[in-house]
Amino acid sequence: MKEHFKVAQNTFVITAPDSLSVRDALMRRYGPFVSTVDETPVLEIDIKEEALPESVVKSIYEPEFDGIGLITPRASRLGDGSVAMEFSHVSEEKPRLWMKMAPSMNRAEIVSAPKSPEEDIYFITHAIMIAYMLATIGNGTLLIHASAVKYDGKAYLFQGKSGTGKSTHSRLWVENIAGAELLNDDHPVIRFADDGTPMVYGSPWSGKTHCYRNERAQIGAFVRIVRGQENELRRLAPLSSYASLTASMFYLPFLSEEQREIRHRTIERLACEVPCCEMHCRPDADAALTCVNGVSNNKND
Amino acid sequence: MKIKKGFTLRTVMGQNVVLAEGNNSDNYGKIITLNSSAALLWEKLKGRSFEAEDAARVLVDAYGIDAQQAREDAWYILGKMMEKGLLEE
Numbered sequence A: 001m002k003e004h005f006k007v008a009q010n011t012f013v014i015t016a017p018d019s020l021s022v023r024d025a026l027m028r029r030y031g032p033f034v035s036t037v038d039e040t041p042v043l044e045i046d047i048k049e050e051a052l053p054e055s056v057v058k059s060i061y062e063p064e065f066d067g068i069g070l071i072t073p074r075a076s077r078l079g080d081g082s083v084a085m086e087f088s089h090v091s092e093e094k095p096r097l098w099m100k101m102a103p104s105m106n107r108a109e110i111v112s113a114p115k116s117p118e119e120d121i122y123f124i125t126h127a128i129m130i131a132y133m134l135a136t137i138g139n140g141t142l143l144i145h146a147s148a149v150k151y152d153g154k155a156y157l158f159q160g161k162s163g164t165g166k167s168t169h170s171r172l173w174v175e176n177i178a179g180a181e182l183l184n185d186d187h188p189v190i191r192f193a194d195d196g197t198p199m200v201y202g203s204p205w206s207g208k209t210h211c212y213r214n215e216r217a218q219i220g221a222f223v224r225i226v227r228g229q230e231n232e233l234r235r236l237a238p239l240s241s242y243a244s245l246t247a248s249m250f251y252l253p254f255l256s257e258e259q260r261e262i263r264h265r266t267i268e269r270l271a272c273e274v275p276c277c278e279m280h281c282r283p284d285a286d287a288a289l290t291c292v293n294g295v296s297n298n299k300n301d
Numbered sequence B: 001m002k003i004k005k006g007f008t009l010r011t012v013m014g015q016n017v018v019l020a021e022g023n024n025s026d027n028y029g030k031i032i033t034l035n036s037s038a039a040l041l042w043e044k045l046k047g048r049s050f051e052a053e054d055a056a057r058v059l060v061d062a063y064g065i066d067a068q069q070a071r072e073d074a075w076y077i078l079g080k081m082m083e084k085g086l087l088e089e
Helices: A023-033 A117-139 A166-176 A238-247 A257-273 A285-299 B036-045 B052-063 B067-083
Strands: A002-007 A010-015 A043-049 A071-077 A083-089 A097-101 A107-112 A146-151 A154-159 A181-184 A189-192 A198-201 A216-227 A232-235 A276-281 B007-012 B015-020 B031-034
Touching: A002 A023, A010 A117, A023 A117, A043 A117, A071 A117, A083 A117, A097 A117, A107 A117, A117 A257, A146 A166, A146 A216, A154 A166, A154 A238, A154 A285, A166 A181, A166 A216, A166 A285, A189 A257, A198 A257, A216 A238, A216 A285, A232 A285, A238 A257, A238 A276, A238 B015, A238 B031, A257 B007, A276 A285, B007 B036, B015 B036, B031 B036, B036 B052, B036 B067, B052 B067
Parallel strands: A010 A043, A043 A107, A154 A216, A216 A276
Antiparallel strands: A002 A010, A071 A083, A083 A097, A097 A107, A146 A154, A146 A181, A189 A198, A198 A216, A232 A276, B007 B015, B015 B031
16 A cells, blocks of 8 residues: 555655555544645655564663553664664563654655554554654644644644543533534644644544544634642643643653754744643533633634 | 753844754743843853853853952852752853
């Protein structure tokens, strides 16, 4: 298979043998993003299923960076400037997947040691996400760890560490607010439109929830979810907004200084232009109603 | 003493800000604003081991203040940085 996909206006190509065991699972996630327009891709990804090559991630350049849930990635910078990454399950020693990114970050080679398609797809889609992130930081694209809900023409992004109730809060919106719908439940993509509007896009990376929507919306607000006894929304000061946004972005140790700078400026711009809030809440219907009222008030500031 | 690894000094919205990079750390997302003297010390002293006396010298060189004043200022700034967990032995 060779297929073009487009996520947040970034085109990438995935090439893999037709016999790929995770093909169906892959297309379930990426199918909605198939692009028929012939555009130069920002990233080309090759996927193979075979035994992993001899580990090159021995002299670890930066010890490790945080994975998502059960996946532990490790990375090192190779002599030619490319980045090699290995992804293991937290409970296992042996890596399941190996990825190499070209120094220019526009090519990724993925080798997955097949075990079962149900498990393999997690590693593969995670690796593709990291590759996408690295390939697109330079043009101002950001992936954010958040659950995004669309309501009244705008999208609201709920942030928080795993387990704090981002998804629960999204569900409470969908169940209790007429017209609210889930856009993405784990890693939506942020990008400023040409006219400067901050937009969020659905993506193939939606965590455990199968919600792969090829749609976008203007960002209405960022809301950090904190568990509390009362339901209360408060607006964050500008610097705290910046800090809150940064905390929800992947930390990637091997970014170039230029990439770091672009990422920093993009986050700064978001913090200036979009209301960032903190929502102390219980997991109940009133939390969703308090939140939606609060962010609508912010709109009228 | 030393400036702890994993923190970066940046200008955010016109202010000197130190933030933790690396989401392994509990400090991730933590943000500390520095005044211009503290930012200067950070720039000059990062990546090496130093004593309060070195910090005082940086302030003397930059601001032309007397040594005693510089020593007091350095102690104050380093104390604040220590309190915020930015320094280590």
